[in-house]
Amino acid sequence: MDYLAEEEGLIEAFARVVSVADGVAVLEPEPKTSCGGCNSLACGTHSAMSNRLAARRFSLVTAETLAVGERVVVGVRARDLIKAALVAYAIPLATMLAGGIATHVIIGRDPVTLMASIGGLVIGFGIASWSADYLFSAEKIAPRFIRRAKDEEACPNKSTEEINSCRNM
Amino acid sequence: MQEYVMLMVGAALVNNVILARFLGLCSFMGVTNRVDSAFGMGLAVIFVMTVSAMLDWSVQYYLLQPFGLDYLRTVIFIIVIAAAVQFTEMTVRKVSPPLFQMLGIYLPLITVNCAVMGVALLVVDAKLGFIASTLFAFASAVGYTLVMVIFAGLRERLLVAEVPPIFSGPPIALITAGLLALAFMGFAGLSAK
Numbered sequence: 508m509d510y511l512a513e514e515e516g517l518i519e520a521f522a523r524v525v526s527v528a529d530g531v532a533v534l535e536p537e538p539k540t541s542c543g544g545c546n547s548l549a550c551g552t553h554s555a556m557s558n559r560l561a562a563r564r565f566s567l568v569t570a571e572t573l574a575v576g577e578r579v580v581v582g583v584r585a586r587d588l589i590k591a592a593l594v595a596y597a598i599p600l601a602t603m604l605a606g607g608i609a610t611h612v613i614i615g616r617d618p619v620t621l622m623a624s625i626g627g628l629v630i631g632f633g634i635a636s637w638s639a640d641y642l643f644s645a646e647k648i649a650p651r652f653i654r655r656a657k658d659e660e661a662c663p664n665k666s667t668e669e670i671n672s673c674r675n676m
Numbered sequence: 677m678q679e680y681v682m683l684m685v686g687a688a689l690v691n692n693v694i695l696a697r698f699l700g701l702c703s704f705m706g707v708t709n710r711v712d713s714a715f716g717m718g719l720a721v722i723f724v725m726t727v728s729a730m731l732d733w734s735v736q737y738y739l740l741q742p743f744g745l746d747y748l749r750t751v752i753f754i755i756v757i758a759a760a761v762q763f764t765e766m767t768v769r770k771v772s773p774p775l776f777q778m779l780g781i782y783l784p785l786i787t788v789n790c791a792v793m794g795v796a797l798l799v800v801d802a803k804l805g806f807i808a809s810t811l812f813a814f815a816s817a818v819g820y821t822l823v824m825v826i827f828a829g830l831r832e833r834l835l836v837a838e839v840p841p842i843f844s845g846p847p848i849a850l851i852t853a854g855l856l857a858l859a860f861m862g863f864a865g866l867s868a869k
Contacts, residue, residue, distance in 0.1 A: 516712075518710065518712055518713055536780060563776075563777065563780040565777050583778060585710070585712035585713075586712075587778070588712060588713070588716050588778065588779075589712055589715055589716055591716075591775050591778050591779055592715075592716040592719040592720065592779060593719065594772075594775060595768045595771070595772070595775050595776075595779060596719045596720055596722065596723035597719060597722075597723075599723070600722060600723050600726060600814075603726070603727075604726075604810070604811075604814065607806075607807055607810060608807065611806075611807040617737075617805060617806040617807075620806050620807055621730070621734055621806055624730060624810065628727070632767055632771050635771055635772070636771040636772060639771065639772035639774070639775050640772070643772070643774055643775065648774055648775075648778050649774070649777075650778070
C-alpha cells in the first residue's frame, strides 16, 4: 500500500474513524501543525482549533473493515491538492490585487483602494466557486484509503508510552 | 511604479522573510518534506499574509492611531490575523465544500505562523501607504513560498543522497538552509529597502 502512495504521487494525512455504516466510514482529520514538531495532533499536541475538527469530517468508501477509533492514512493526488490551493487562494488574491492596484492608479486614495480590494476579493471568491464546480467533483478529489496508521508514524520523536500518556491527559 | 517594483523585489529576495528576517522558521523546517505540500502551504500563506497585512494596516490607521491605542497593536493584530484565517476557512467552505475538505485535511494550520504576524508589524513600522503595504506583504509571502519550495526540492534530493550518518536528518537540512541563505545574500544591494 505504501508503494501505491509512492507510485501515484499521493500526499498522505492521518485521520481517525468516527463512525462506520454500510461500508462508508466517517473520518475526522488530524491536522498537521505548521511547526512540524509532530505529524499530527494524536501525539498530544492540542490546539484551540481542535474543536473545529468536527466540521472537517469526511466520508470514505472503502472495502477495508475499519473500526471506530482506528487511525488510518488517507491520500490525495499531489497535483489535485495544488490545483485546489490555486483555485481557493490564487484566484481571489489575483482579483483582490488587480482591483486594488487599478483603483490606486485611477483614484489614488487609500480608503477607496481598500474598498476596491475588498470588492475584488468578493468577485474572486465568486470566480473560485465557479472554477471549483467546473474543475472538481467531490468524488474526483475525495481522499483515498491507503493503510492503517501506526502510533510511531504520528509522532516519531515520542515513544508509545509517551503518546498514550498524552492521550490520557 | 518603479518604487513598487523595488519594494517587492526587496521584500521577496533581498530581505527574505525566512532567510534574512528569520521568521517562519518552524514551518520552513516542518512543512518542507515535499515540494507539493510546501507549494500548497505557500499559496495559503500568500493569501493570508496579504489579507492580514491589508486588514492590519486598516486597523492601525483607522482605529488604533486615531484613538491613541497603539499599545494594543500586538494583541489586536493577533486577533485580526486569527479572524482573517477563520474568515478564509469559512469562505472556502462556503464557496466549495470539497475544496475545503481537501485543503483542511492536507494543509497545516497557519493561524499562528510568526511570519504572518512579523510582516504585519513590519508593514506598520515602515509607515507605508495602503497599496505599498499590500504589495510588500504579497511580495514577502511570495519570497516565503519561493524559499519553501526551493528548500523542499533540496530536501527531496537529500533523501536519495549519501549523507554521513552523523549529519543525516535535521543537521544536513540546517546546513543546506545555511547555504541557501548564503546564496540569497547574493541579492543584497538590488533594492534600497
